[in-house]
Amino acid sequence: MNSTSTLTSSDNFKETLKQQADIVRIVGDYVKLKKAGAQNFSGLCPFHAEKTPSFSVHATRQFYHCFGCGESGDVFAFIQKVENITFPEAVRLLAQKLGVPMPKVSFSSPAEARDAQVRMALLDVHVRAAAFFQECLRRPEGANAREYLKGRGLDDETIARFRIGYAPDSGFLLRDALRREFDEELLRESGLFSGFEPKAKSEEPKAAPAIYSKFRNRVMFPICNEQGKVIAFTGRTLSASTDEKAGPKYLNSPETAIYSKSRVLFNLDNAKEAIRKLEYSILVEGQMDCISVYAAGFHNVIASSGTAFTELQAKLLGRFSKKVVVNFDPDTAGARATERTLGLLVEEEFNIQVLTLETGFDPDLFIRRKGKDAYAAALKHSQKYFDYLIDRARAMFPARNSESKVKAVNHLLPHIQRVPSRIVRDGLALEISQKLGIDSAVLRQELKHAATTRSATQVKATAEEQVTGAERVLIRALASATQMQAGGERSSARGGTDEEFDPARQAQYALQSEQLYEGLASQSLMEALLEAGAETGDVMALPKTEEDRRLLASILMHEEEELTPETVEGAVRALRRIYLRRRLEEVQGALQRPGLPLEERQALLQEKVRLKRALMDPGLAEAAGRAS
Ligand SMILES: [Zn+2]
Numbered sequence: 001m002n003s004t005s006t007l008t009s010s011d012n013f014k015e016t017l018k019q020q021a022d023i024v025r026i027v028g029d030y031v032k033l034k035k036a037g038a039q040n041f042s043g044l045c046p047f048h049a050e051k052t053p054s055f056s057v058h059a060t061r062q063f064y065h066c067f068g069c070g071e072s073g074d075v076f077a078f079i080q081k082v083e084n085i086t087f088p089e090a091v092r093l094l095a096q097k098l099g100v101p102m103p104k105v106s107f108s109s110p111a112e113a114r115d116a117q118v119r120m121a122l123l124d125v126h127v128r129a130a131a132f133f134q135e136c137l138r139r140p141e142g143a144n145a146r147e148y149l150k151g152r153g154l155d156d157e158t159i160a161r162f163r164i165g166y167a168p169d170s171g172f173l174l175r176d177a178l179r180r181e182f183d184e185e186l187l188r189e190s191g192l193f194s195g196f197e198p199k200a201k202s203e204e205p206k207a208a209p210a211i212y213s214k215f216r217n218r219v220m221f222p223i224c225n226e227q228g229k230v231i232a233f234t235g236r237t238l239s240a241s242t243d244e245k246a247g248p249k250y251l252n253s254p255e256t257a258i259y260s261k262s263r264v265l266f267n268l269d270n271a272k273e274a275i276r277k278l279e280y281s282i283l284v285e286g287q288m289d290c291i292s293v294y295a296a297g298f299h300n301v302i303a304s305s306g307t308a309f310t311e312l313q314a315k316l317l318g319r320f321s322k323k324v325v326v327n328f329d330p331d332t333a334g335a336r337a338t339e340r341t342l343g344l345l346v347e348e349e350f351n352i353q354v355l356t357l358e359t360g361f362d363p364d365l366f367i368r369r370k371g372k373d374a375y376a377a378a379l380k381h382s383q384k385y386f387d388y389l390i391d392r393a394r395a396m397f398p399a400r401n402s403e404s405k406v407k408a409v410n411h412l413l414p415h416i417q418r419v420p421s422r423i424v425r426d427g428l429a430l431e432i433s434q435k436l437g438i439d440s441a442v443l444r445q446e447l448k449h450a451a452t453t454r455s456a457t458q459v460k461a462t463a464e465e466q467v468t469g470a471e472r473v474l475i476r477a478l479a480s481a482t483q484m485q486a487g488g489e490r491s492s493a494r495g496g497t498d499e500e501f502d503p504a505r506q507a508q509y510a511l512q513s514e515q516l517y518e519g520l521a522s523q524s525l526m527e528a529l530l531e532a533g534a535e536t537g538d539v540m541a542l543p544k545t546e547e548d549r550r551l552l553a554s555i556l557m558h559e560e561e562e563l564t565p566e567t568v569e570g571a572v573r574a575l576r577r578i579y580l581r582r583r584l585e586e587v588q589g590a591l592q593r594p595g596l597p598l599e600e601r602q603a604l605l606q607e608k609v610r611l612k613r614a615l616m617d618p619g620l621a622e623a624a625g626r627a628s
Pocket of ligand 1: 069
């Protein structure tokens, strides 16, 4: 048989890649991993903030799971998540990392292939456009733009590093330059052009609508993705007035197939190494601020590009460091957006410092007027975010009476309630009552209560703790069906027996014929594994709930001793015992019921005797337990 369908070959390619990739090494590029068991490694989770490692990678089963935040998956899922990219991009990146050439067709559908082609072509358009703008800046017509940049204190090196350019006043130059290489349809999708739609009743259906550059007479700041590829632009107008013709002062590219503003942090491509090395980032508001701070030698600076921070941006930043110095004034107009930004950072468990410059100074102006040493000193004196908030609340409600203190507390509460960790919230409540000088026990109690009851979703006893050793053994046995398929070799072929030991089949048989999983904490997980049988390759894809996935991961991460027929049989016996005990309790409970009909009573008594006898039997014969 010779399968030649593209679908199969691309699936094969992904499978081959996955087998060649060692997830421990791939993850190791992002996370410092330590050996934690026979087959697993652990480290600090890249997807949530933590101080003790709850992120584990299973070397033989090739999956990762975080016991802190529940993130789970295979090597592709990891790359996708950590790099914030699509699945096809993750495949490509993994191939790159392994030095495996991509096959010609590696997309699961023509639409996917087309999308990928468009994205690649759009990146090319942006490379060309950025070069065009840079070239224009050097030409005579770029004189005003050069003047402007000089006025902002940017030297040639900085201009070159940030690939700053100039969009000429004519709307057609860029179009004409790009039209030689790219078709117009693509240029329309690039977000760099505006166009007149053809009239609906056009006499000539072929008449192409004119397109012209959106960015005219503007200083052009490229926006890059994390890999440093230009994906969009911000254009700063050079027109003295911002009338309708000149457009707004700052103009941004619209969202396109390659640019989603909620996922991009300005300058992250330049800053990421420094952020990792210095273990903190400086977050500023505008691109100009960012460029100035960077040019002054603070290379760990990034900007949110004028928009309010998004959760995705916070997570993206958190991959490099969870410590951030926020250098914009939360008191200014537009404080809403700022507050939201800080709130998101709090929710993502960032360690936040607030750097407040003198009134009237933004980072750009501050550095130009006072120099980089002054900025470095200011950085050193940045304040813990909650200290800052408390100071502010005190300034807002300065009176020393209890009414004013209540107002201050109420002002602070929403901020505290954003903190995910109950312990941290508890500490903050205490700090606030001390700093505000709250001596009323009632108010103190109220504050503490409000702080600690954020939402009850976090702490809850999981099924994990209730699962017995026997259940764990049987779950491992069930999961071994998929392991053998994936690894191509038997995990435990025992010599001396005619029939090869198959832990999965043994467990399946016992569990299904006696329904031994009923009522167990692991019932739903066992059912999911039994349902799938031996047909699946990826065992971690089987659990139906987050909790079950976590349970399965924790069991597989701790596969220490080998499965033997004896351990599996022992586990089955243990479950029978659990079943018998539970049934015995039910029977005894039923016997207590007043007014029990005689027949029923006798049947129950008989069952009780049978159950007790069965429990005494060390072999726990399987038939004994089941009252038919
Ligand atoms: Zn995590």
